[in-house]
Amino acid sequence: MSQLTIPGEVLDVIVVGAGPAGLNAALVLGRCRRNVRLFDDAKPRNAVSHTMHGFLSRDGFEPTQLRAIAREQLAAYPTVSIEEVRVVDAVRTDTGFLVTTSDGRSFQARKLLLATGVVDEVPQQPGFRELYGSGVFLCPYCDGWELRDQPLAVYGHGDDKGGGMALEMTLWSADTVLCTDGPSQLTDDCRNRLDRNGIAVREEKIVCLEIHSRQPYHAAFDIVFESGPRLRRAGIFFNTGRHQSTDLARRLGCDTYATEGCTVDNKQQMTHVPGLYIAGDASRDVLQVIVAAAEGAAAAIGINSALLHEDLV
Structure with missing residues (x-):
């Protein structure tokens, strides 16, 4: 795959998707003092849910409440910023990745985490x-x-x-x-x-x-x-299936891309594409809020470790 050389600021990490996986990844990376840009298109999978369950200490919480608390806590980390816009494209560059948003802007980062989730295929009959x-x-x-x-x-x-x-x-x-x-x-x-x-x-x-x-x-x-x-x-x-909310992983050359979710190569949510990580519902079949948050943390630790390995002599 050809790579581009793009001038301008290069972030440490771009996180696409601000559900539990993306938010928790941004939190862990912020605590590592990484320069992170989190993209949120405000279309969470659980938008219709009144409460969420199976999350220790958060059982019965409204999903909107969890997202509000997460954003409030992220505000304490000055290297983390949030963009309220959808990412529509991503390509490899000599320095990592270049993403393009729906309003025509471009952003660069050394590592890219896709936490974009899935869309459930609700039966079409009225009701x-x-x-x-x-x-x-x-x-x-x-x-x-x-x-x-x-x-x-x-x-x-x-x-x-x-x-x-x-x-x-x-x-x-x-x-x-x-x-x-x-x-x-x-x-x-x-x-x-x-x-x-x-x-x-x-x-x-x-x-x-x-x-x-x-x-x-x-x-x-x-x-x-x-x-x-x-x-x-x-x-x-x-139980009628689901599909990924974006095909960015496929376009970036992920050979384990599947409509219902990608398979990652190890416990740090890494794909075979250098620098590309996938976490949350877009990565595998255990579709629980607490699992997505844990995968986001695992991906963040893997990303930070990779950056350290590249930077330290």
Whole structure:
């Protein structure tokens, strides 16, 4: 890949994405006195979430509250600055990386951390988007406890994305129905397991969710099918995939780029592209706030160690 030589200021690190991974990375790097620019396009994955869970000492916090606290704490570190703009391009240079923002500006850094997250593919039928975060959810580890013992549904097909999640939901509710929105694609073994555990399968196409209440964790809606009776539920968990919010890693030559997330080469979130790191939901499959924050810290330590190695004689 050809590299460019660009005159001007070169930062130590550019962090793209200001979710838990990017914010925690900026914090650790700021404490290392690194000159860091953090880019935030204000489109967090958990924007619809009323609370976050599974984060020790922050269980039940509003995501906006966590971001506000993080920004307040970052303000104590003068070498860290935040740009409220989207990064639209990135290329390698002789000194590291050059990123371009949506307003036409360019910034350079020796190291680049992508903490850009993913976008969840919410089912398109009417009602799903309207109830997203109130009665429609992604992660049972995040929201299953709040919906315990209520009538639930799972939207997905196949043994893993449909049957596997439906079986998992028995931890939280004995009244779970798998809705596959067409042919289930279940193997006989999986269908038998579902039957043994009292999980019904509805293969009819879904027309919409007819909403009766949107109270978070106390929603009420009917799943309306093309044929057959309606199904009244309090929550539905979907498993339809996700895609990265940007393809910057692919454009930079990351050979482990995948639509749902990149694989990194070691515990310091480093890719095979020299100087390029990936952390948070864009890096692997454990999509938890606390894991993203930890990956951001690991990436920051790896970046700082690499910079030290380059600078010390």
